[in-house]
Amino acid sequence: MKTRRRMKVRAVGLFILFFLFFLGIFGRFIYIQAAKEVSGNELEQLIERHWSQSSILEGERGMILDRDGEVLAEEIPSYTVVAILDDRFTSYVEDAEETANALSTVLEIESEVINRYLTNGIDKDLFQVELGPQAKHLSYETMQEIEDLDLDGIRFVEEPRRYYSMQTFASHVLGYTERDMGEARMGLESMYNDYLEEEDGKMTFQQDDLSRPLPNTKELVEEPKDGHHLQLTIDSNIQMVLEQAMSNVDERYTPERIMAVVADAQTGEVLGMSNRPSFNPNEYQHIENYTNYTISSRFEPGSTMKMYTLAAAIEEGIFDADETFQSGSAQFGATRISDHNQGRGWGEITYREGVQRSSNVAFAKLVDDHLGADKLYDYLEFFGFRDKTGIQLPNEVGGLIAEQYPIDAITTSFGQGTAVTPIQQIQAATAFANDGEMIQPYIIDTIIDPNEEKTVYQGEREGVAEPISAETAHEVRELLGTVVSSSNGTGQPYAIEGLDIAGKTGTAQIPHPDQPGYKTGAGNHIYSFMGMAPQDDPQVLVYVAVDRPDLEPYEVGSQPVSEVFRPVMKQTLQYLNITGEPSVEEQIEDVGFEVDDYRGDSLNGILDELEESGVNVIPIGGGDEIIEHLPGENDILLPGETMFIQTDRGPYKVPDMNGWSKRQVHMFASLTGVEVTVNGNGFVFEQNLHSGTEINQGGKLSVNLSPRTQLIDEPENAEDELDENEQADFEEGEFFMN
Missing domain, CATH: 3.40.710.10 (DD-peptidase/beta-lactamase superfamily)
Known part of the structure; x- marks a missing residue:
């Protein structure tokens, strides 16, 4: 009797348990139908996420141009070297040392450094590794050089970078961006970043379980927006x-x-x-x-x-x-x-x-x-x-x-x-x-x-x-x-x-x-x-x-x-x-006359060349073979400037220095070894030795200069600065400004 009652109670309890279970499922079903939401996620979004796929459509940063449309800054592709290390991949790095030696011939990286990246990756059982900052953001030409090495396991990741085609050119005006264009710094790149910066777009399409695009479905495209172009007044x-x-x-x-x-x-x-x-x-x-x-x-x-x-x-x-x-x-x-x-x-x-x-x-x-x-x-x-x-x-x-x-x-x-x-x-x-x-x-x-x-x-x-x-x-x-x-x-x-x-x-x-x-x-x-x-x-x-x-x-x-x-x-x-x-x-492209090395040449042989360039020549000595000259090799001379040419070691004849600048006097002294005392600033109006007087290296000559002198040669500068000794001659509190 008690056993039958116990079984009946258990049956009722089991019935109630199943009833509550199915009631819960039914209630959840009704909730989902009404709310269209599961675990806080909308069903439509879950379905969309499962069947839809999106890809980024990248915009480009705006260009900076000169007044004629010449490109000064633009976005170009760059390349990062990636080394595949996993031997399950079709092509992978088999010999790290050999690969490092080959890459070092193109990259500005020592082979030991490259080898360290590769062996560390192999030891850690990594699928792939990059080879450091010097193997990132490479030009197309460098990428091609590496490809021509035909190395197993070496691949490239393409990404955009900022490129300044004129190199050192109005650099503080343009500024720069980080190579990955993550941040603009300095100059116009920074100040006008809101204009130059691009907005990426997006393309969304339907896919099947194998991630293949479904036929007869529409693609939703949000077009990217390229950055604005800045055209400068710079020529x-x-x-x-x-x-x-x-x-x-x-x-x-x-x-x-x-x-x-x-x-x-x-x-x-x-x-x-x-x-x-x-x-x-x-x-x-x-x-x-x-x-x-x-x-x-x-x-x-x-x-x-x-x-x-x-x-x-x-x-x-x-x-x-x-x-x-x-x-x-x-x-x-x-x-x-x-x-x-x-x-x-x-x-x-x-x-x-x-x-x-x-x-x-x-x-x-x-x-x-x-x-x-x-x-x-x-x-x-x-x-x-x-x-x-x-x-x-x-x-x-x-x-x-x-x-x-x-x-x-x-x-x-x-x-x-x-x-x-x-x-x-x-x-x-x-x-x-x-x-x-x-x-x-x-x-x-x-x-x-x-x-x-x-x-x-x-x-x-x-x-x-x-x-x-x-x-x-x-x-x-x-x-x-x-x-x-x-x-x-x-x-x-x-x-x-x-x-x-x-x-x-x-x-x-x-x-x-x-x-x-x-x-x-x-x-x-x-x-x-x-x-x-x-x-x-x-x-x-x-x-x-x-x-x-x-x-x-x-x-x-x-x-x-x-x-x-x-x-x-x-x-x-x-x-x-x-x-x-x-x-x-x-x-x-021509910003002056670049002086050649005339030492050993004939003075008469180069006079015409120098005079055609507008250079005034002052010979020092009576010979013809050039021993030394000032200005020297690779210096720049503009038309009307003066070159001193030494043709023997002395004794020399003192030239007529009337109208010479302080600079010209020092050039003469430097070439001849004559000790010249220069008094004043400006241009020579008086010298203690007459022109034509013989003087040797170590001889002494004194000249007086004055800014009031009427020039007979090219004016070098009427604003000669004070040297330390000259400044000491004046009391503190005086001002000299030219």
């Missing part, structure tokens, strides 16, 4: 001339820095911009300098600032070119201001001559006696020196105007104390070229959307101020023209035959980083020149600054600057056909 031909000239000067003089800007004087378009040190964006791991000095480095400009003081004085009606003043030095409060020829000056001269000679005293008097500090500061603001120019490049800085003490206006008038950038000087100088209207510099010409085939941005000429009148601009150009063309002018080294150049030189002292005052020594200067041409209707502006070049005793600061300015200005005007001369592409 590749002009930029190439600039880069080559900069490299020549960098190699020859090894300065701390060089910076240069070439601009269309009428529109503000930047045609060329370069810095040294520079870099190849394809090899960004070797970058030494990350700063675009032309926009991000402010420094005391030296006498190029006198252009704007002059313009302010003319505009205010207080400049009389024929009024005279006593040059040399003058006291202003507790500070004595001296001219750059050790304070000797040139006697009582006109303000016109003061401009030509770059007299500090002239400009200090203009401000102190006539213009006044407030007016000077007003004009510096009108010329934009307090603000950034707004050029479309990252990390631009504005100027710092010195105005804390009364003396600051005096020193600012000739370029000391106040700090500005090269691009600010370019913008300010456009006012002289445009009848008083100042034009904003710009470097982006257009931004193009290749997906819609339309221009989304168009750069254009923009006047930002009118600091001076047309009459003032014209008078400033006239005076700056005489700085280059006059026999008194400090700008004579920048003259170009057949061209009317207007401009202003600058030689700026460098503040001492650890103590008050400035660094001393002949080499501690920034030498610069701002020039425009043609003078009557300027079309091109060129600014060049060379910081602390390594100069020989016979060399002066204007030499490295002129070796950039002259070829760049001349060939830019020729290329743009502004001079009326034909544009010859070959001229774009």
Whole structure:
């Protein structure tokens, strides 16, 4: 009886259990039907995921182009080496050492390093390995070289990379991206990354259980969007001339820095911009300098600032070119201001001559006696020196105007104390070229959307101020023209035959980083020149600054600057056909006369060649076989410069040195071994031995120089810097700026 009851209870319990189980299943079925969701996943998505397959459609990063559409930066395929190690694969690396030896002949990797990658992978039983960073992002040509080795187990993974076809070319302007384009750094690549960056698309299609596309089904395509293209105002031909000239000067003089800007004087378009040190964006791991000095480095400009003081004085009606003043030095409060020829000056001269000679005293008097500090500061603001120019490049800085003490206006008038950038000087100088209207510099010409085939941005000429009148601009150009063309002018080294150049030189002292005052020594200067041409209707502006070049005793600061300015200005005007001369592409590659090694040659045999190149030859000695010459082999000589050629070991006849520059005197001394004492700066007007006097190596000769000398040979530089001994002759607190 109890057994039957127990069985009945168990049967009822089992029934209830099954009932609840089926009730749960039924409830779950009803829930799924209603919610269409399983474990938080929608059924439609699960089905879609099972039967659908997606693939990425890659977009391309936008290109950077020059003004003529020449590609400066683009996306190209690159290749990474992969070594298959698994012996179950059809082709795999069987002999690691042999494979490493073969690959090392193409890759810049030692065979031992490659072998280590391979053997480590084999020991860890890996299917495949990469061979390190130097085996990634290879060019197509390198990939082909490796393929030609026909190595078992060596495969390639293709991926895009950024490529800069011109190598070291406006590098601080362009910037760079990481090789895998994961991040844009520096320059336009960084600043305009939102425009340049691509958007990948997607293609979705239906597949069967074997992952094969199903027939008669639609593909869903989200098209990729390529990045926008940036077209610059940079002209590749002009930029190439600039880069080559900069490299020549960098190699020859090894300065701390060089910076240069070439601009269309009428529109503000930047045609060329370069810095040294520079870099190849394809090899960004070797970058030494990350700063675009032309926009991000402010420094005391030296006498190029006198252009704007002059313009302010003319505009205010207080400049009389024929009024005279006593040059040399003058006291202003507790500070004595001296001219750059050790304070000797040139006697009582006109303000016109003061401009030509770059007299500090002239400009200090203009401000102190006539213009006044407030007016000077007003004009510096009108010329934009307090603000950034707004050029479309990252990390631009504005100027710092010195105005804390009364003396600051005096020193600012000739370029000391106040700090500005090269691009600010370019913008300010456009006012002289445009009848008083100042034009904003710009470097982006257009931004193009290749997906819609339309221009989304168009750069254009923009006047930002009118600091001076047309009459003032014209008078400033006239005076700056005489700085280059006059026999008194400090700008004579920048003259170009057949061209009317207007401009202003600058030689700026460098503040001492650890103590008050400035660094001393002949080499501690920034030498610069701002020039425009043609003078009557300027079309091109060129600014060049060379910081602390390594100069020989016979060399002066204007030499490295002129070796950039002259070829760049001349060939830019020729290329743009502004001079009326034909544009010859070959001229774009020629930045001067490169000196051969003439030692052992006949003097008479090479005279014609040198004279055809426009070189002035001064023979030293009475022989014909050339023993030595200066400048030497591989140096660059521009037309009108001088070469000294030694043809015997002496005794020598003292030449007539009247009109020689300090540089030429030092060349003569270097070749002959004659001990020459040089007194003063400028050009020789007196020597203690008559020409024709015999002198031997070790003999003594003394010459006196003066900037007032009328030149009979090429003007080398009327702005010779002070050496340490000469600076010691003047009391602390005096200023020398040319």
